[in-house]
Amino acid sequence: MEQFVYEKDFTRPPPPEPKETVSLRKLLADNGLWDKPYMKPREVPYVVNPEMKKNFENMIPLCEELAERGGGQIRATIDHDKHDAYIVVSGLRFFEFNLKGERQFLSKIADHSTGITFLPGDVAGTVKLSLYFPYYRPVISEEEEQRRMEDLLNATDDILALLSKS
Numbered sequence: 001m002e003q004f005v006y007e008k009d010f011t012r013p014p015p016p017e018p019k020e021t022v023s024l025r026k027l028l029a030d031n032g033l034w035d036k037p038y039m040k041p042r043e044v045p046y047v048v049n050p051e052m053k054k055n056f057e058n059m060i061p062l063c064e065e066l067a068e069r070g071g072g073q074i075r076a077t078i079d080h081d082k083h084d085a086y087i088v089v090s091g092l093r094f095f096e097f098n099l100k101g102e103r104q105f106l107s108k109i110a111d112h113s114t115g116i117t118f119l120p121g122d123v124a125g126t127v128k129l130s131l132y133f134p135y136y137r138p139v140i141s142e143e144e145e146q147r148r149m150e151d152l153l154n155a156t157d158d159i160l161a162l163l164s165k166s
Helices: 024-030 050-070 100-112 142-165
Strands: 046-048 073-079 084-092 115-120 127-133 136-138
Touching: 024 142, 046 050, 050 073, 050 084, 050 100, 050 127
Parallel strands: none
Antiparallel strands: 046 136, 073 084, 084 127, 115 127
């Protein structure tokens, strides 16, 4: 009996070399757009997101168990400047989710974090798992949100006008 194999190749050809490149940053700077008031960032206060804080704290022991079982390392970081948090389990030789408890772990990380990434490890032959949590949330009034949207629309109009001239 013949084996059934399903294959498809989604490899994309490399993009063609651009004939002329223009730096958008340089174009904006040369035309004074960075000096416009709506291009200046506004300070937005942030507060801890209680749900994400709880999820982050609850996932640390589970990820620690994974790291211990696989002989790897765990690093949990709250970045107060970027307003987010990460848990990275690294140094593992493989990930396998065959047993019921392992599949439950996979389900929990999917339910409790907002981003899951499997990456090659820093050491050859290892892999790492990275979980992302938006640890803080912005506190912004409806009026400020409306002003930010107007700023975005003004900037978009000016950038499009500038690009159509180039």
